[in-house]
Amino acid sequence: MTIHLDTLIIGGGISGLLVARELRLAGREVTILDKSKPGLEASWAGGGILLPIYPWRQAPAISELAVNSLKKYPALSQELLAATGIDPEWYDCGMLICKNPDYEQATRWCKHYGIAHQPAAAELLEPFTSDYHLPLWLPGIAQARNPRLLKSLHAYLRQTGVRFLDNTEVKGISIANRQIQQVETADQTYTTKELIISAGAWTTDLLNELLPDWPLDLQIQPVRGQILLFDALPTTLLHMVLDGDQYLIPRRDGKILAGSTVEQAGFNKITTEDAKQQLYQFATGLLPALKHYPVCHHWAGLRPGSPQGIPYIGRHPQIANLSVNAGHFRNGLVMGPASAKLLADLILQRPTDIDPTPYSPTRAIAP
Known part of the structure; x- marks a missing residue:
């Protein structure tokens, strides 16, 4: 049996979870698929400093996302605490x-x-x-305490109706007319209106393995x-x-x-x-x-x-209903809220708070 989804996110780290929140707030039905349990990789392991290391030495594109996110964290933390009783310890x-x-x-x-x-x-x-x-x-x-922020965000998303497919690996993706048609796991087939890949350090390998005919040289x-x-x-x-x-x-x-x-x-x-x-x-x-x-x-x-620690955020340049939010290097938490808002704005065709050009996956089209 084929299961029909509205939005499927591959990757349950901070980037995938925050995108899910933005899209859920906009009324989208969201499912998150993760090869293990959500939030157990880099998002869990980091220190949680809400500032890039020496941001003045880094690309302005990093500062734009980081400073925009810093403004969002106090209200986000209060919202998560009030909804779940789990303190992200901002x-x-x-x-x-x-x-x-x-x-x-x-x-x-x-x-x-x-x-x-x-x-x-x-x-x-x-x-x-x-x-x-x-x-x-x-x-x-x-700062935020990574494991508690992730636990709180996970609980919040479950409360709001986000579905989680844990310990699930994608085995194949089929495309027709430059659209994602089906996503295959070991025991299920899904169709989805929108597919987002936010798989952290595994993003490049995942794209190359599942979409060899649509190369993107993300260098993650x-x-x-x-x-x-x-x-x-x-x-x-x-x-x-x-x-x-x-x-x-x-x-x-x-x-x-x-x-x-x-x-x-x-x-x-x-x-x-x-x-x-x-x-x-x-x-x-x-x-x-x-x-x-x-x-x-x-x-x-x-x-x-x-490259330069600048994430890829936006639409795949050749596949209409595929987006990417990955490559944040050391700053997944720091840039997370603004990155998620930017991608949600692009998907929902809303005006963006930040110029999306520096983050566009088009800069990684393979020659």
Whole structure:
């Protein structure tokens, strides 16, 4: 028997879930298909800082999505908490950036986007051991606790009628007249008016395998990141700290994340002793108080790396009812709400808040 769907999303990470929310709010019937359980890959594994690492050093297209999303997170978190009772732990604890050789560029970026900033006061620096260089304090920068945000969003979507097909892999896609006709799984056939692929690091391989005659060279590749979690007290660290390319993130219950590595390891998610030792040395070197607390968890995730970290958001250039929302690299949570809104606007033919041109999949048409 063939099951007829309105909108099918392949991928249950933060990007797929937030697109589902946008389309459901617009009245669309949405089904999410995931090869495992929703939210167990990079979305779950990240640190949850709601700011790109040194955004002034990155492409403006990243800043546009990130800053737009920052404005949406407080209301989104309250909405999810009120609807589900599960707190995403949006927490505006602020961020200290220890080394800023490009201080003028950083402050110009902050002024342009309306981000509160000031030179870091001496008392902010006291707990840390760092070779400070023009330290910068961003008091309004927030975080979200990835697993709880995903759990809350998942529960919210179920309440609103979104259907989930867990532990389900797509085996084939058929096309006629430049339209998706059928999606095949191991035990079911689906038709869908709209298909969205939001499969994170697996997006490129999935498209190449299922649609070999419609090539898109998205260049989304897995980039492994490892993180440690210290079981500390709530007073140990009161705000996020970025030192070089690594960071500490305090959760409300006192636990502290130390991250992260950036590794080309294919689809290998194993943790390594070398990374554990490197992260431990970084964390305890920056914040010596952490030597008094045990490491209670060590994990790895696979980020969807893309050229310049700019995601692909929009219609497939050759298949009318196929869209993509993937390739956010380290910033899936940071750019998530604005990315989802942009794709929903394009699908529903609404005016967009952000110029969609830099994110268009047409930039990846294979020669």
